[in-house]
Amino acid sequence: xxxxxxxxxxxxxxxxxxxxxxxxxxxxxxxxxxxxxxxxxxxxxxxxxxxxxxxxxxxxxxxxxxxxxxxxxxxxxxxxxxxxxxxxxxxxxxxxxxxxxxxxxxxxxxxxxxxxxxxxxxxxxxxxxxxxxxxxxxxxxxxxxxxxxxxxxxxxxxxxxxxxxxxxxxxxxxxxxxxxxxxxxxxxxxxxx
Amino acid sequence: xxxxxxxxxxxxxxxxxxxxxxxxxxxxxxxxxxxxxxxxxxxxxxxxxxxxxxxxxxxxxxxxxxxxxxxxxxxxxxxxxxxxxxxxxxxxxxxxxxxxxxxxxxxxxxxxxxxxxxxxxxxxxxxxxxxxxxxxxxxxxxxxxxxxxxxxxxxxxxxxxxxxxxxxxxxxxxxxxxxxxxxxxxxxxxxxxxxxxxxxxxxxxxxxxxxxxxxxxxxxxxxxxxxxxxxxxxxxxxxxxxxxxxxxxxxxxxxxxxxxxxxxxxxxxxxxxxxxxxxxxxxxxxxxxxxxxxxxxxxxxxxxxxxxxxxxxxxxxxxxxxxxxxxxxxxxxxxxxxxxxxxxxxxxxxxxxxxxxxxxxxxxxxxxxxxxxxxxxxxxxxxxxxxxxxxxxxxxxxxxxxxxxxxxxxxxxxxxxxxxxxxxxxxxxxxxxxxxxxxxxxxxxxxxxxxxxxxxxxxxxxxxxxxxxxxxxxxxxxxxxxxxxxxxxxxxxxxxxxxxxxxxxxxxxxxxxxxxxxxxxxxxxxxxxxxxxxxxxxxxxxxxxxxxxxxxxxxxxxxxxxxxxxxxxxxxxxxxxxxxxxxxxxxxx
Ligand SMILES: Cc1ncc(C[n+]2csc(CCOP(=O)(O)OP(=O)(O)O)c2C)c(N)n1
Numbered sequence: 001x002x003x004x005x006x007x008x009x010x011x012x013x014x015x016x017x018x019x020x021x022x023x024x025x026x027x028x029x030x031x032x033x034x035x036x037x038x039x040x041x042x043x044x045x046x047x048x049x050x051x052x053x054x055x056x057x058x059x060x061x062x063x064x065x066x067x068x069x070x071x072x073x074x075x076x077x078x079x080x081x082x083x084x085x086x087x088x089x090x091x092x093x094x095x096x097x098x099x100x101x102x103x104x105x106x107x108x109x110x111x112x113x114x115x116x117x118x119x120x121x122x123x124x125x126x127x128x129x130x131x132x133x134x135x136x137x138x139x140x141x142x143x144x145x146x147x148x149x150x151x152x153x154x155x156x157x158x159x160x161x162x163x164x165x166x167x168x169x170x171x172x173x174x175x176x177x178x179x180x181x182x183x184x185x186x187x188x189x190x191x192x193x
Numbered sequence: 194x195x196x197x198x199x200x201x202x203x204x205x206x207x208x209x210x211x212x213x214x215x216x217x218x219x220x221x222x223x224x225x226x227x228x229x230x231x232x233x234x235x236x237x238x239x240x241x242x243x244x245x246x247x248x249x250x251x252x253x254x255x256x257x258x259x260x261x262x263x264x265x266x267x268x269x270x271x272x273x274x275x276x277x278x279x280x281x282x283x284x285x286x287x288x289x290x291x292x293x294x295x296x297x298x299x300x301x302x303x304x305x306x307x308x309x310x311x312x313x314x315x316x317x318x319x320x321x322x323x324x325x326x327x328x329x330x331x332x333x334x335x336x337x338x339x340x341x342x343x344x345x346x347x348x349x350x351x352x353x354x355x356x357x358x359x360x361x362x363x364x365x366x367x368x369x370x371x372x373x374x375x376x377x378x379x380x381x382x383x384x385x386x387x388x389x390x391x392x393x394x395x396x397x398x399x400x401x402x403x404x405x406x407x408x409x410x411x412x413x414x415x416x417x418x419x420x421x422x423x424x425x426x427x428x429x430x431x432x433x434x435x436x437x438x439x440x441x442x443x444x445x446x447x448x449x450x451x452x453x454x455x456x457x458x459x460x461x462x463x464x465x466x467x468x469x470x471x472x473x474x475x476x477x478x479x480x481x482x483x484x485x486x487x488x489x490x491x492x493x494x495x496x497x498x499x500x501x502x503x504x505x506x507x508x509x510x511x512x513x514x515x516x517x518x519x520x521x522x523x524x525x526x527x528x529x530x531x532x533x534x535x536x537x538x539x540x541x542x543x544x545x546x547x548x549x550x551x552x553x554x555x556x557x558x559x560x561x562x563x564x565x566x567x568x569x570x571x572x573x574x575x576x577x578x579x580x581x582x583x584x585x586x587x588x589x590x591x592x593x594x595x596x597x598x599x600x601x602x603x604x605x606x607x608x609x610x611x612x613x614x615x616x617x618x619x620x621x622x623x624x625x626x627x628x629x630x631x632x633x634x635x636x637x638x639x640x641x642x643x644x645x646x647x648x649x650x651x652x653x654x655x656x657x658x659x660x661x662x663x664x665x666x667x668x669x670x671x672x673x674x675x676x677x678x679x680x681x682x683x684x685x686x687x688x689x690x691x692x693x694x695x696x697x698x699x700x701x702x703x704x705x706x707x708x709x710x711x712x713x714x715x716x717x718x719x720x721x722x723x724x725x726x727x728x729x730x731x732x733x734x735x736x737x738x739x740x741x742x743x744x745x746x747x748x749x750x751x752x753x754x755x756x757x758x759x760x761x762x763x764x765x766x767x768x769x770x771x772x773x774x775x776x777x778x779x780x781x782x
């Protein structure tokens with residue numbers, strides 16, 4: 001039996017940005033859409049401001065929860081500089097969605113290294129589809145900075161073949177009653193951006 | 194029904210499905226969530242024990258009383274539990290006992306990368322190793338069945354990528370709990386004095402032979418015959434990676450990695466032309482298979498260190514098979530982003546002070562270990578949990594007068610309770626001159642806020658007696674005891690200096706709750722701001738290594754030596770005000 005090619009998404013950013021919750025939602029949406037899904041993440045020190053990544057892989061039968069270099073189709077970067085750390089994972093026609101947020105690592109704080117300037121133009125000159133979005137700003141507009149992760153899912157939804165109603169169902173289920181509306185608004189704002 | 198679950202949630206479910214209602218463990222990434230999830234099921238008894246040795250002994254006691262039980266820990270936890278481990282292999286378990294070891298190839302959150310499959314062989318205990326989340330659940334259940342059948346403890350080995358991956362899982366039926374507990378006596382089996390242990394030793398070998406036979410027909414040791422040119426022998430997550438890139442090869446997938454099914458391996462070897470053994474870390478399967486006289490390719494092409502991914506396996510085999518390697522994009526050099534102490538972390542103030550006192554700080558394991566980095570550079574060693582106190586004492590004894598006032602051990606509250614008490618007693622007994630600082634942030638922060646004997650709550654959420662650390666330290670015989678709030682830099686510095694100057698051992702207890710600790714309700718304070726005109730660019734505040742404080746360069750102007758100024762990112766500032774305390778120019782408000 002031959003299986004459809006497994007697709008891979010990499011969510012990457014900094015501890016505390018809601019990356020793992022976001023990747024859970026992606027998985028739930030894919031399952032609702034009838035896919036087999038596996039994801040893998042490292043969250044030992046997720047809250048301590050270190051790098052956090054989550055691989056999401058889907059097709060009709062997925063074996064590995066971790067992607068090999070050169071195989072990621074979509075990179076969803078929650079922090080701008082973090083994009084650069086994972087380019088070797090991407091296919092050459094990968095889509096890159098990048099949050100405009102800049103969070104300085106210690107060496108930059110201390111003035112020992114520079115925060116890379118012109119990251120987005122660098123990406124644009126090397127990849128066909130690069131979408132930059134100020135998710136933090138949109139999240140504030142939606143009513144809570146913490147929904148920036150869901151704003152980014154709104155952008156991601158544009159680049160995946162899953163019905164919006166499925167996304168919205170899953171998001172509604174993922175949050176308790178009092179956070180539901182605000183997250184749906186955040187998703188829609190990201191999707192319209 | 195399929196449910197999206199993590200490997201750890203799946204293991205907890207598997208244990209529960211097996212009808213098990215008793216578990217003891219000590220937190221440690223990547224194992225922690227197994228206990229936390231299990232504790233949520235109805236009708237269970239689950240406890241955080243003070244360390245892994247105690248956890249295993251608690252589980253052994255329950256098993257001897259007829260209760261199926263689980264002991265759960267990370268890979269290095271098994272080192273702590275190794276003493277009872279090797280002998281419970283002799284006694285057997287009466288009921289059923291499963292020990293979970295969660296290994297961490299790539300050291301994502303550990304101090305070493307030991308391969309705990311070696312413990313299975315060393316202690317002569319069978320070990321199952323799931324390759325994905327579904328198997329994590331199913332194997333947990335099987336492990337208990339094997340334990341009951343063979344009267345042996347059974348290891349279930351997970352790795353970070355099994356524990357922390359998620360996938361849809363088909364749930365199974367829950368075996369209803371049956372109370373089979375009673376007090377039974379059997380000295381020949383449970384009193385391991387030499388005369389009895391010698392006899393049990395023979396039983397262990399018999400059991401191992403029976404398990405070898407069992408392995409030949411065990412449902413989770415499976416041959417998948419495809420292309421007969423290439424056969425892969427593998428287990429655990431490596432199987433999933435290999436299947437991803439080489440779906441057409443033939444496989445012998447071992448669900449049980451110890452003991453091995455020799456006949457099955459020989460049979461597989463006879464049916465394929467070339468064999469690769471794919472395993473992360475040690476050549477554990479490879480050496481045993483080579484010892485059977487079977488030719489295989491293993492560590493000559495696969496790395497010994499760090500975890501695999503599908504690409505590593507593909508590249509290793511393809512190079513060997515002379516195909517073109519997979520193209521890999523160039524990696525950009527960018528600044529590291531190591532995990533850091535949080536804004537407002539109570540450890541920051543203490544290490545800011547200690548870093549300036551020119552002592553040797555024997556560190557320990559916990560969030561505070563992160564202070565070793567620039568700019569704090571607050572600890573100078575870290576070996577294992579509890580090592581700080583013994584090392585500080587040893588160093589101070591060895592240095593004699595050269596070490597006076599210069600050797601400090603620092604240890605977190607959970608770590609002190611885990612393995613810091615006997616070494617502190619030793620400091621009293623053997624007349625130490627070192628200083629010990631206990632960093633009491635009211636929780637086990639590093640692994641995600643677990644309760645411990647000094648927090649006043651159990652894993653099941655019940656209120657309980659809370660250990661009085663100060664009274665315990667006094668009871669051990671320490672006479673110089675001081676309690677400080679590490680947030681007050683000036684007094685912290687003064688008290689540390691005073692205690693360093695004293696003869697005999699001293700203990701300082703630095704008390705302030707973790708900022709992430711919800712029960713402590715650290716009030717939400719206003720973020721601070723730096724006035725760029727008042728800031729003279731001295732960089733002292735940057736020395737705190739607080740994530741929201743950064744350096745802003747400015748173009749040099751005439752008559753001014755100022756190269757830049759510090760700024761605070763208000764979104765991340767927690768308003769603790771340490772930076773205000775260190776600013777000499779009153780620029781922070
Ligand atoms: C033997 C062993 N068990 C468990 C761990 C995982 N672990 C690392 S640090 C730590 C406890 C940290 O708590 P504490 O000492 O209170 O310091 P904090 O992180 O709260 O600052 C644990 C459980 C380990 N490294 N070694």
